[in-house]
Each structure stands twice: as structure tokens, then as C-alpha cells.
Amino acid sequence: MALFLANVPVFLVLFVLLGGARAEQARYQSAKENFWAVMRRTLSESKVAGQEFVSDLEEGVSDPSRASGTKSDLGVGSVRLRTGSGFSQSSRVRLRASDPKERAARRAFEYLKVVGLPDSEEVWELSLGLAHESGESADELAAVAVRRAQAKVAEWRAAVFEGEASPDPLWLRAFLEAKPEAFFISTEEARKLAKSFGDPMTGAPPRANRFRPQSLEKMRFPRWLVGLLPALALAGAATYVMAGKIGTEAPTPLRLVFLGLFFPLLSFVLMGLSTSLWGLFASAPKRLSNVPPELHPEVGDLRTAVIIPIYHESAEHVFAAVLAMRESLLGCQRLGQYEIFVLSDSRDPLIAADEERAFRRVAAIGDDKIPVYYRRRSKNTRQKAGNLEEFFERFGHRYRYAVVLDADSVMVGPTIVELVRRMEAAPETALMQAPIEPMGGETVLARSVQWASSVSGPLLMRGLSAWAGASFNYYGHNAILRVRPFLECCALPALAGEPPLGGHILSHDFVEAALLRRKGYAVRAAPDLGGSYEGLPPTLQEFVARDRRWCQGNLQHLRIAVSAGLAPMSRVHMVLGAFAYLAGPAWLLFLATGLSLSITGAMPLEVILESWLLTSALLLGPRVLGMMRVLANKEARRAHGGALRLLVSGLVELLFSAALAPLMMLHHTSIVLSILLGRSVRWGGQSRRARAGLSAAVRSEWAATLLGVTLGAALIAFAQTMALWLAPVWVPLALSIPIAALASSARVGTLLRRAGILAVPSETHPDPVAERVEHLRAVTVSDSAGRFRDLILDPVLVAAHLSRQGASLEGNTELSQEELELCRRALRVGPASLEQSELERLLESPACVRYLHAEAWCAWPVESWEVSRERPQLPPALPVAS
Structure with a gap:
């Protein structure tokens, strides 16, 4: 940052001198491009503040929420790789860029993180590749990038677990968090890593x-x-x-x-x-x-x-x-x-x-x-x-x-x-x-x-x-x-x-x-x-x-x-x-x-x-x-x-x-x-x-009430003295419903x-x-x-929810006109715009859940959600305690 501030006056003078002559317009443009190249080289080793400053200068955008460093209450921070994992840890904040392909790569990157992959340069490069591989329009890039990321995960899962049932989703996330290299190495090596990490079918972790x-x-x-x-x-x-x-x-x-x-x-x-x-x-x-x-x-x-x-x-x-x-x-x-x-x-x-x-x-x-x-x-x-x-x-x-x-x-x-x-x-x-x-x-x-x-x-x-x-x-x-x-x-x-x-x-x-x-x-x-x-x-x-x-x-x-x-x-x-x-x-x-x-x-x-x-x-x-x-x-x-x-x-x-x-x-x-x-x-x-309430008391105590009334009536009819002595037993039983309600x-x-x-x-x-x-x-x-x-x-919660309904993520997404309208409203305005009964209706339909899960990653602002975890299941390894 100090180097940047020291060079700013020099470059400003250079801009003024070059801008004074129309004949030197071409040289002015070339100097301007050289200026930004020098800036990037100068700040390449600086921290997040310098990057954000340069990005704001280039884009002419001032975003107070990013500048303040605030984050949503829904987030817990980025995943950090363990040292010695063989992956290069990301140490920079990737800002929202004006390039549509980079924005699409950001969505694919966030999806890969929630699947379990770390915040690393390798995963970011993969996300960029998924977004830059196509020539679709800017409006379609984000959706295409996310779908390609989903397809990439599905392809890898099918290759590694070939001939077996689908692995447990919670286990798969923990596996990728602990062994992210498995996603990039050969299929055989990934299978060996999976076998050493518990049982993927039952979800049993290593012990x-x-x-x-x-x-x-x-x-x-x-x-x-x-x-x-x-x-x-x-x-x-x-x-x-x-x-x-x-x-x-x-x-x-x-x-x-x-x-x-x-x-x-x-x-x-x-x-x-x-x-x-x-x-x-x-x-x-x-x-x-x-x-x-x-x-x-x-x-x-x-x-x-x-x-x-x-x-x-x-x-x-x-x-x-x-x-x-x-x-x-x-x-x-x-x-x-x-x-x-x-x-x-x-x-x-x-x-x-x-x-x-x-x-x-x-x-x-x-x-x-x-x-x-x-x-x-x-x-x-x-x-x-x-x-x-x-x-x-x-x-x-x-x-x-x-x-x-x-x-x-x-x-x-x-x-x-x-x-x-x-x-x-x-x-x-x-x-x-x-x-x-x-x-x-x-x-x-x-x-x-x-x-x-x-x-x-x-x-x-x-x-x-x-x-x-x-x-x-x-x-x-x-x-x-x-x-x-x-x-x-x-x-x-x-x-x-x-x-x-x-x-x-x-x-x-x-x-x-x-x-x-x-x-x-x-x-x-x-x-x-x-x-x-x-x-x-x-x-x-x-x-x-x-x-x-x-x-x-x-x-x-x-x-x-x-x-x-x-x-x-x-x-x-x-x-x-x-x-x-x-x-x-x-x-x-x-x-x-x-x-x-x-x-x-x-x-x-x-x-x-x-x-x-x-x-x-x-x-x-x-x-x-x-x-x-x-x-x-x-x-x-x-x-x-x-x-x-x-x-x-x-x-x-x-x-x-x-x-x-x-x-x-x-x-x-x-x-x-x-x-x-x-x-x-x-x-x-x-x-x-x-x-x-009273209805619950009636359901639980009707038999006791019946017994108390019957016993009390029999004692009063045939043994009045005994009925008096046994009143502490049959009277509470006869009044069991109001007693339960009072309790x-x-x-x-x-x-x-x-x-x-x-x-x-x-x-x-x-x-x-x-x-x-x-x-x-x-x-x-x-x-x-x-x-x-x-x-x-x-994805883990969606899979569990569909499993309770006897369904899975792989299925049709054919919706009725009314269901489609509800889904589009939820995607366009957000779940808060729906009534409780409408939310329940969507959750009761496996097709709606599949559709929303596929589309929400393209419609909702997932960057602000910060879905990455701090790997709560895997605290740092320690030597055995005495």
C-alpha cells in the first residue's frame, strides 16, 4: 500500500502530460494500460484491502457492505485446508466482478464448496474453467456454470463409486472436506482414499x-x-x-x-x-x-x-x-x-x-x-x-x-x-x-x-x-x-x-x-x-x-x-x-x-x-x-x-x-x-x-376416570365406611381429568x-x-x-428430506401450473413471500423440491449466505491424551 501511494503522484503527472496533446493519444492509451499493469504487479502480494481498492477504482463501484467487511449472520466463514494437504490455500477475497463469466464462476465455486470442496485455488480454477468453456449469453452463463458443476460432481461420484449405491451425502461432504485431493486425482486413487475413510454406504466415519x-x-x-x-x-x-x-x-x-x-x-x-x-x-x-x-x-x-x-x-x-x-x-x-x-x-x-x-x-x-x-x-x-x-x-x-x-x-x-x-x-x-x-x-x-x-x-x-x-x-x-x-x-x-x-x-x-x-x-x-x-x-x-x-x-x-x-x-x-x-x-x-x-x-x-x-x-x-x-x-x-x-x-x-x-x-x-x-x-x-390442554387430559385419563367413578359408586352402594377410608384413592381417580389439566x-x-x-x-x-x-x-x-x-x-438436507418421502434427487421435475407459479415466486421474491401452507405444499412435493434445489443456486444470492462451513465434524488432530 505504501508503494502504491508513493507512485500515485508520478502517474497522475504522466496522465496530465500525455493528455495535453491530441497527437499523443495513442501513447496516452498505451501508458494507461501500462499503469494498470504496474498497479496489479505492485499489489499482487498485498492483502485484501489493496485488492478491493484497485477493483473499486477499475469498476468505479463503491459498495459499503463489502468495504466494511460485514457478513451475514448466516455465514461461518470460509473453509480452511489443513496444512500439508497438498492444496494451495486461498488467501484472497474474490470480489464480485463485472465480467459475467467470473460471476458465473463464483456461483459454481460456491456450489462446489457446499458439496465439500475447500476454498482453494484449484477449486477456483476449476470453477473458472466451467464458466469459460462455453459461449452462452451473459444471462445464461450462471445457470450453465452451476449445472456443469453439478454434473461434474455427479460424474465424479458415479466414477468413484461405480457399481455401488449412492454414498451417504453427509459422509461424502466430510470425505471431500478431509480429502479434497480425491476430486482431482485418478479414479483408482480416489477409491483407495474413500475406502480408508470409513464406510461410504452406511455413512460410518473413520474412528x-x-x-x-x-x-x-x-x-x-x-x-x-x-x-x-x-x-x-x-x-x-x-x-x-x-x-x-x-x-x-x-x-x-x-x-x-x-x-x-x-x-x-x-x-x-x-x-x-x-x-x-x-x-x-x-x-x-x-x-x-x-x-x-x-x-x-x-x-x-x-x-x-x-x-x-x-x-x-x-x-x-x-x-x-x-x-x-x-x-x-x-x-x-x-x-x-x-x-x-x-x-x-x-x-x-x-x-x-x-x-x-x-x-x-x-x-x-x-x-x-x-x-x-x-x-x-x-x-x-x-x-x-x-x-x-x-x-x-x-x-x-x-x-x-x-x-x-x-x-x-x-x-x-x-x-x-x-x-x-x-x-x-x-x-x-x-x-x-x-x-x-x-x-x-x-x-x-x-x-x-x-x-x-x-x-x-x-x-x-x-x-x-x-x-x-x-x-x-x-x-x-x-x-x-x-x-x-x-x-x-x-x-x-x-x-x-x-x-x-x-x-x-x-x-x-x-x-x-x-x-x-x-x-x-x-x-x-x-x-x-x-x-x-x-x-x-x-x-x-x-x-x-x-x-x-x-x-x-x-x-x-x-x-x-x-x-x-x-x-x-x-x-x-x-x-x-x-x-x-x-x-x-x-x-x-x-x-x-x-x-x-x-x-x-x-x-x-x-x-x-x-x-x-x-x-x-x-x-x-x-x-x-x-x-x-x-x-x-x-x-x-x-x-x-x-x-x-x-x-x-x-x-x-x-x-x-x-x-x-x-x-x-x-x-x-x-x-x-x-x-x-x-x-x-x-x-x-x-x-x-x-x-x-383439556383434550390431552381426556385422552390420557379417561380410563382412570372410569375406574375411579366405578370404584366409588360400588363402595358407596355396598360399603359406605370403606368408601370414606378409601376416598384418597378413588376420588382423585374420579377427578383425574381435571387434576391432569390442572397439573x-x-x-x-x-x-x-x-x-x-x-x-x-x-x-x-x-x-x-x-x-x-x-x-x-x-x-x-x-x-x-x-x-x-x-x-x-x-444438498445433504434435500437428500434427507426426499429420502423421508421415499424419493431421491434423481427424479422428474414435472410440475403443475400452480406448483410452477409457486416455485417461480419463491425463486423470484424469496421464501418469505409465501404463506406457511404454501411452503408446506412445496416441501410435500418431491418434484418441487428437486426443481427448487436445481434453480435456487441460480436465483438466490448465495454469496451472501456464505454456505461454507468450518468443518465442525473434524476438529484438528491431536496426539492421544494420557
Whole structure:
């Protein structure tokens, strides 16, 4: 630039002298041409600013948007080749030229980039060749160049994969990004590269690591923990007393069934109470935050991955949470290096388009200190467990630790750093579970659950930590794990038989903790930490659907619990987890048996009432102890709205839980029976927003209403006294529809929040990171027009969309007159000019999708879209972490 400015006066004088004489006109023209040649040579080694200045001088065009260097929020920058790839990296910005052929080459160049080829000189030269090969008119050049680029890609694909099915589109893009030379070398050499890059037909990528095969064998000599004896002893004593109150004239089978159910049900309730007592009286666990002196906060080998597996989730919330957590990590004194991965298993191309758009916006606000990557699998085999397995096999060698979060999880930066610190201070620990605090509840049900968790959850967490010690459990998210032991121990074997009780293990978390313990690693909790949050299902229907998934996995654990080599506490976790759902049908059968004994006169009705009151009092134990803890702490008391509101909240939660208990008993009974009858769960996305209404309550609770009305009518008609004592069971069942509607009501939940009822610390003293998530939704939000545009322009998403319709990219594009008019309007004015119903109509027609995909690259301003990616699936290679 300095050389240019120094020569400008000389050349201007030269122009004046030459322009003064008409006889020297020819020399003037020649000097002018020499002037621009000198300019180009002078600035050939300069940066983008010099090129843009000269181009503007030649064209006489001033474009403020280009001069300012701004770029669309849809872009994430150009693809950069890895060093040593053999390709010359492009280091200049190719400006919009006045030459029609160069403009056409630019469109072909952008198409080749979105297919997967890099921003390199070789690809640009190929694009120029595609545009300069023909003599078409200027209006047709762009379309011809793009079609030639498409034909070039199709020809190369057919040559390399001759005689095979079409390769997976997502795999093909990753292959060309990693091995761009394959597009320019011979066919045989390209085939060799493809064979070394995973499986192109299934889309399986290359993997740096493999899980070691594991096996599960039957236990020969089962053992029980001493920690269970207090609850079992008290339950045994109560069962002995109960047996004495049942008359000897009672039928032996009914008597045995009643007592056989009473003992495990009472034991289960007593374990919850005893665990809370452990938490109340146990001292706070010793903190492991004292890092050894040789560890410095800036140490570079503690590389940690923060991974978030998602499936048909709200991309708006997930990536807003990613931004908030990255900001929180950047704001604290970090121990090690962090990278964030969003691992998508979404199959719906429209949802995938939202995810990619949100990711591009996050990457545009990027910070190189904590990069964010987004990866979507070609095939979502084995659901979440398979998603995590592929990540660890592919990228696990890069990291020492991994923090696993759920789609609705938020963990603040200091908590993540503290978990890394504790793991580094305890080398024998392979997994550490953080407490999980529910937040953001809008409905009555969600607010009730998060209040109970806030009051009694800390005691249960601390008590279970003191009881289990190094054999704590894993809840599947909001935890940190040591990657190397996880790879060595946690391959999940398939269970013999067919689903739902056989096949792949559905609930992987309990099993992974048990496998780590089997190899001698410690699994611990960090009950004193905060800043670890999750969302809750908003409606009763969503709660039941989630319980349906969890129940199937927990019943599978009963088979795993008898496998050889597992730690005894790991077996206890699995049995208690399964009984949490088996308790529903057990309570129903217990009530039916007691009712039969009372009708026959073998057991007085007062005995049933005593057992009911005893169980209810024990169930209230953890909540009472939790309220005592909160009332004794001034800060905790204020965080829950004060003493008065806390007591009122306890009463509201008690009444609501009592009304909901019979409904959940029936739902769990139905779930268990359906699983035992062979009905397997379908994996689906979870709704995070309250949308259920009265119609949903009627559909889910009509059977419970019918049972409650029938039972109540029969008792009132034939046993009025018994009807009064059993009213806590049949009255909620008869009113199950309004109770379900009330539980799922966001309006009533809002009223309770304004009144300070069921208040929790995350509301009265909200975490800045959680608040930041809500603010950042404005950055990651999407809309139907943008979603439509992203899908149409992306070959991978188009192929996936057509595949869901049983079609492919290769097909006819014959359109009706009305469809053609809609397509032309979308191409001419843009998707935003169409109504939602019109967009849906176009997406439902494979021919329209093919037509739009072929033409949009010629009609829409793709340069401003900046479709090139930063290769989110392929972070830079690193040596294997220790």
C-alpha cells in the first residue's frame, strides 16, 4: 500500500502530460494500460484491502457492505485446508466482478464448496474453467456454470463409486472436506482414499478408537450391603406386627400376598427416609478442590470436551445455552482447555436446518479459545448411547475429561472447572456426578417437582453420597468422566432376547457406572456443588412418556443386576431404580388384596388405615427433614420465599402429590404391564414447552376416570365406611381429568409464582448464566422462511428430506401450473413471500423440491449466505491424551 501511494503522484503527472496533446493519444492509451499493469504487479502480494481498492477504482463501484467487511449472520466463514494437504490455500477475497463469466464462476465455486470442496485455488480454477468453456449469453452463463458443476460432481461420484449405491451425502461432504485431493486425482486413487475413510454406504466415519468388548455373566454368589439392614430390619419388624393383626381365618394365599407386598413397599419407603437422615446428620464431604502444587490453572494438557447430545430438540434453546456456558467459561480462571460439541441425532431435515443455522450463528460469534463444533450422525443407531459411543470412538483420544450434558441442561463455568479440578486431584475417580437442580418450571406439575427437589433433594444427594461412597451412581448427564477408563470399560453389550427386556440397553447410565466400578474405578458425587441445572417435562403426559422410556431401561437393569463381577452397591442402584416403577403395580395389588381381606372379615378396616397412614407418614419424612434444613438456614429460607411461604408451599405440594399419586400408580401399572407384554418404547423427541390442554387430559385419563367413578359408586352402594377410608384413592381417580389439566396448566403455575408459592432459589435468586440463556435466544431463533431456504440450498438436507418421502434427487421435475407459479415466486421474491401452507405444499412435493434445489443456486444470492462451513465434524488432530 505504501508503494502504491508513493507512485500515485508520478502517474497522475504522466496522465496530465500525455493528455495535453491530441497527437499523443495513442501513447496516452498505451501508458494507461501500462499503469494498470504496474498497479496489479505492485499489489499482487498485498492483502485484501489493496485488492478491493484497485477493483473499486477499475469498476468505479463503491459498495459499503463489502468495504466494511460485514457478513451475514448466516455465514461461518470460509473453509480452511489443513496444512500439508497438498492444496494451495486461498488467501484472497474474490470480489464480485463485472465480467459475467467470473460471476458465473463464483456461483459454481460456491456450489462446489457446499458439496465439500475447500476454498482453494484449484477449486477456483476449476470453477473458472466451467464458466469459460462455453459461449452462452451473459444471462445464461450462471445457470450453465452451476449445472456443469453439478454434473461434474455427479460424474465424479458415479466414477468413484461405480457399481455401488449412492454414498451417504453427509459422509461424502466430510470425505471431500478431509480429502479434497480425491476430486482431482485418478479414479483408482480416489477409491483407495474413500475406502480408508470409513464406510461410504452406511455413512460410518473413520474412528481413532474402539470400545473394548465387555461381557456380562450371571452372579454366582450375590451379596447385600450392610447399609440396607436398618431399613430392612424396620420393615421386617413392621411386617411381623402386621401379620399378627391379620386373623388366622384369612385365606393363606391372600395373607401371603398382602404381607409379601407390605414388606418391600415399606422397605422402599424406609430407604428414602434413612437416606435423608444420612444426609441430615452426615457432615459435608471433604472438598477435593485442593489441586496439587505442581498444577497451575493454565496447564494445557487438561483438555476437556463439553458434549451435548440432542434429538429433535429446540435448536434455539440448545445453542443459546452453548453460548451462555461458553461465556461463563471464558469469564472464570480456567483449568485446562475446553471444546464444546453438539451431537445431533435429528432425522427431520427441517429440524436439522434449524440446528445448522443456529450453529452458524454461534460460530459467527466464535471465540478461538473455546471452539464449538456441531456434528450430525448419518444413522442414529442405538439412540443416545450410540451417539455418545461414536463421539468417544472418533474423538475421545483428544480429551482427558468429558462433561456430559443433556439437551435441556445448563452448567455454569465455575462448576465445570471445579469438576475438572476434583477429577485431577483424585486420579482413581473415573466419573463424578454433579447435583441436578430443576429449573424453569412453568406448569403446576413442574413447579411442584422442582420445589420438592429443591427442598429434599440436597439431603437425598448428600445421604446417598455418604452411603455409596466410591460406588455412587451416574444419572446420564450433568457429570464429568475420565475418557480413557470410559473407553476401556463402558462398551454396552446387547442383552439376549428381543426388546423390550432384551436387545440394546436403553438406560445406559446405571450400567456404565457399574462397569467402571467392576474395573475398580471410583464413581463419586459432588453433592456440595451448585450451578448444575436441567429442565423438566411441562405436562403430565410428557412426564408419563418420559417414565415410559426410563421404565423399560430400568427393568432391563434387573437382568444386569445378577451379572457376575459387579459391585454390590451397583446392584442396589439397579434394583432400587427398577422398583421405583414396579412400586406402582405393587401398591395397586396391595390395595386390592387388603380390600379383599377386609371384605372377607379376615382383617379389620382399621388395619388397612394404619398401614396407609404409616406409609404416608414415612413418605413425608424426606420433605419434613428438608423443610427443617431450609428453615434452619436464613439464606435458604429467604431463597424459598420466607418461612410462611415455605410452609404454605409444603401444604400445597402435599395436597397436590396426594391427588396425583393414584394417577401415577395407574400409569406406572399400565407401563409395566405393557412392557411385560412385549411392547417396546419408541424413541421420540421431548416437548419442553407447556402445550397440553383439556383434550390431552381426556385422552390420557379417561380410563382412570372410569375406574375411579366405578370404584366409588360400588363402595358407596355396598360399603359406605370403606368408601370414606378409601376416598384418597378413588376420588382423585374420579377427578383425574381435571387434576391432569390442572397439573399441566401454565396459567395456574404463573399465578402460584406471582404469589411466591412453590418458590425455589432459581426463581428468587436466578443464576446469571440461566438468565443469559433466555436473552441469547434472540441470536439462535429461526423462522419458517429461513428454515425452508436452508433446506433447499443444502444438498445433504434435500437428500434427507426426499429420502423421508421415499424419493431421491434423481427424479422428474414435472410440475403443475400452480406448483410452477409457486416455485417461480419463491425463486423470484424469496421464501418469505409465501404463506406457511404454501411452503408446506412445496416441501410435500418431491418434484418441487428437486426443481427448487436445481434453480435456487441460480436465483438466490448465495454469496451472501456464505454456505461454507468450518468443518465442525473434524476438529484438528491431536496426539492421544494420557
